[in-house]
Amino acid sequence: MNHLKKLAQAALALTFAVTLASPATAANRPTLKVGYAPGGGSVLTFIAKDQKLFEKEGIEVELVQFASSADGLNALNSGKVDVGISFGTAGPLTFISKGSDFTIIGGHLSGGHPVLALPAKAGQFKSIRDFKGKTVATPRIYTADIVWRGALKRAGLDPNKDVKIIELKNPSAVLEAVKAGKVDAGIGASSVLVKARESGVAIVGWSNDYFPNHPCCRIVAKGKAVKENPEAYRAFLRAVLQAEKLKAANPRLAVEENKKFLGMDESMAKEFTLEPHQHVQADPDKKGVKQMWEDMKSIDYLQTDLDVNRHINVELYRDALNELLRRNPKDKYFKNAKKIFARQNL
Structure with a gap:
């Protein structure tokens, strides 16, 4: 009987260990509320959401649409959303100059206006x-x-x-x-x-x-939240990086996602998504953000001595990219993304 009892206990322990080792279920995955505006700067998140890349990386994402960048940034500032993806660069920098605890951790769109x-x-x-x-x-x-x-x-x-x-x-x-x-x-x-x-x-x-290839829609989060749960934000960036690769390989997928999430018809979605002046990239582009910060000061948009470097976190993106390369060391797309990262951020 003792022998059977020990076998039962061992089986229970094994079951518990397997449960701990298995991927997070929807019930216990961290959830990020992601705010976006109905423009061209959200397609990577749309792809990642629809292709279940967020779940693959261990997080849940809930999308929240806002009518304007200002509305979305106010929601981020008040904690109603955790991430902003299509609220520009000038908007987040303006909030930062006024004391908001915002950190730029990635990008979605450059140019195209x-x-x-x-x-x-x-x-x-x-x-x-x-x-x-x-x-x-x-x-x-x-x-x-x-x-x-x-x-x-x-x-x-x-x-x-x-x-x-x-x-x-x-x-x-x-x-x-x-x-x-x-x-x-x-x-x-x-x-x-x-x-x-x-x-x-x-x-x-x-x-x-x-301003060639200027940064636009940046991925923005609260600095405190990033420090408290960096892995959730790294997971978010891993997902959108994979979405970027999917879009490059299959532009038609991006057209379909914009049709679905933005309610566009076929012709509008195609023209909107494939406009060649728009460059879709998850890289944070620290150098471009800093140039825009200086431009905003030069035209008296901002009056501040704040060090903007404290509000740009490129380490999360670097870590996300390195993890994808660790999984796929020969992946040409991610190897090229690493070269772009070095050029735009270091």
């Missing part, structure tokens, strides 16, 4: 200096606004004197101002690209023209 004008005025805008004396609508605190104003400054123009700037709440309001003829041009965003083309508005330039 159109400059808009009516067709009759399109020929007036061939270079950044052509904005002198013009009335231009911009969405304040949006990344494209900072990129454009910084370019004006580098071209020797004073954004406060040489251009009449009309600040509006969001890119949709900018598009409406251009359509109504209230301004000569508008600084748009990827979120209004398709609507602009459908309404016959001309695209006279791109944010990339003024």
Whole structure:
């Protein structure tokens, strides 16, 4: 009888050990609430969610949509979401300058914001200096606004004197101002690209023209949360890195995900997703973020002596990438991502 009892105890212990060693179930996986805006900067998370890459990496992700970057960043600041993925770069940096405990840990989108004008005025805008004396609508605190104003400054123009700037709440309001003829041009965003083309508005330039491959949608989290649970955020980055590889191999998948998550029809999703001026990449691009920080100070957007390096964490992304390479040491895509990381962050 004692022998049977010992066998039963051993079996129970083995079962317990196997349970501990098995992958986390949905009930005990950490959950990250991820905020996004309905623009072009969320597709990696959409792919990772739909292809169950988050679950593969041991976390659950709950998506929460916001109407604007400001709404999403306020939600992140108040703890209603854990991560922001498509709220630009200028927005998070503005919150950081005002004392928010934000940390940039990765990216989603670089470049890809159109400059808009009516067709009759399109020929007036061939270079950044052509904005002198013009009335231009911009969405304040949006990344494209900072990129454009910084370019004006580098071209020797004073954004406060040489251009009449009309600040509006969001890119949709900018598009409406251009359509109504209230301004000569508008600084748009990827979120209004398709609507602009459908309404016959001309695209006279791109944010990339003024700051090549500039960072836009950064992955942002609360600094304290990252310190308390770094593995959850590393897992998030591992998932979106794998999604980036999937998108590169199968662009059609990205089109389908934007159709599904953003409610787009086929033609709109295809044009929106495959626009060549948009570069989708999970790399945090610390150098680009720091340049934008300096641009924001140069145009008096920010008045601060804060060291922005304290709010950019590239170690989590580095660790996530190294783990994927440990699993697949010959993977060409991730080996190239490591070269990009060294160029953009070290």
